[in-house]
Amino acid sequence: MSHITIPGYPYERHDIQGIKKFLDEQFRTQALNELFPLLWLVATQKHDHISALHHQGIRGRQIVITDDPRLHLLWYYGTVYIKPIPEYIVDDNFRKSYVIDSGDPELIHAVNGFLRSWSYLIKCQADFDIAFDQKLLPRQWRDESKTFHHISEFLLPYRGEPEHEGVTKRYHYGELRLTRVNFYNRLYRHELYYHKTHGQYGSYFGRFMDPFLFVFGSVSVILSAMQVILATATTEGSGAPQGTLMRTTLWFSVSCICLIIGAVSLFLVLLLTLLMREFIYAMWCTQKKPSQGGTSNSSV
Numbered sequence: 001m002s003h004i005t006i007p008g009y010p011y012e013r014h015d016i017q018g019i020k021k022f023l024d025e026q027f028r029t030q031a032l033n034e035l036f037p038l039l040w041l042v043a044t045q046k047h048d049h050i051s052a053l054h055h056q057g058i059r060g061r062q063i064v065i066t067d068d069p070r071l072h073l074l075w076y077y078g079t080v081y082i083k084p085i086p087e088y089i090v091d092d093n094f095r096k097s098y099v100i101d102s103g104d105p106e107l108i109h110a111v112n113g114f115l116r117s118w119s120y121l122i123k124c125q126a127d128f129d130i131a132f133d134q135k136l137l138p139r140q141w142r143d144e145s146k147t148f149h150h151i152s153e154f155l156l157p158y159r160g161e162p163e164h165e166g167v168t169k170r171y172h173y174g175e176l177r178l179t180r181v182n183f184y185n186r187l188y189r190h191e192l193y194y195h196k197t198h199g200q201y202g203s204y205f206g207r208f209m210d211p212f213l214f215v216f217g218s219v220s221v222i223l224s225a226m227q228v229i230l231a232t233a234t235t236e237g238s239g240a241p242q243g244t245l246m247r248t249t250l251w252f253s254v255s256c257i258c259l260i261i262g263a264v265s266l267f268l269v270l271l272l273t274l275l276m277r278e279f280i281y282a283m284w285c286t287q288k289k290p291s292q293g294g295t296s297n298s299s300v
Contacts, residue, residue, distance in 0.1 A: 008086055032169075109171075
């Protein structure tokens with residue numbers, strides 16, 4: 001059986017079964033689909049919760065290109081991972097032969113969701129220019145000098161897909177926060193990481209330094225203040241004449257302890273308030289959504 005070279009991937013030469021396996025690796029997001037019951041705790045429950053390319057810069061995010069579909073539209077602090085549109089998926093003959101006619105609804109839904117996400121990444125001419133400059137568009141679109149109008153015409157049918165029909169569960173959501181995905185992945189799938197963000201031990205342990213210094217400094221101030229209180233109490237018991245100074249020192253030490261405890265308490269209350277606010281909003285969105293009866297078999 002002859003092997004077919006996949007457009008844009010000259011090293012990938014496969015028969016039909018090999019192409020199916022390749023496309024599965026290129027579009028399936030099995031881990032995120034398994035995490036779907038908890039994704040409402042990870043991100044806003046909207047499939048179009050996707051910042052356009054120009055707005056990624058406004059939010060201070062650097063676009064990092066990835067070929068891994070698992071990372072597509074995941075963000076980590078000042079970084080957002082985006083998978084470019086492959087050359088082969090905009091080739092009408094290839095897409096029809098190996099996606100639409102594949103008879104694999106899961107693959108079809110994954111491709112639908114991926115292309116729908118791009119319809120929200122490119123919303124205006126500025127987004128098209130950014131995608132062009134950063135080589136996020138397939139080569140034939142760049143070489144043929146396709147305009148924003150042509151690209152939008154190609155993506156428009158996917159944007160018109162019903163919210164949860166014709167796409168995999170992962171694409172019921174837009175952007176996902178990687179730190180939360182890693183956290184819930186440990187709880188739900190019992191894996192240490194969904195995606196490892198630290199390549200060295202130094203950077204891994206470095207993230208604990210700030211909270212450690214905060215706790216260390218707070219405890220040090222409290223212990224020092226307690227030592228002053230004990231010393232003042234001992235001096236007052238001995239009948240020392242500096243009563244006013246001792247009382248001032250005592251109250252200042254107590255004030256320092258109260259200030260530290262108050263600051264820590266305020267921080268914890270603020271953190272709990274933000275978490276509860278997000279949790280209540282997520283619950284409200286869950287109750288607001290109509291019941292989901294699964295995905296349909298609409299094709300690409």
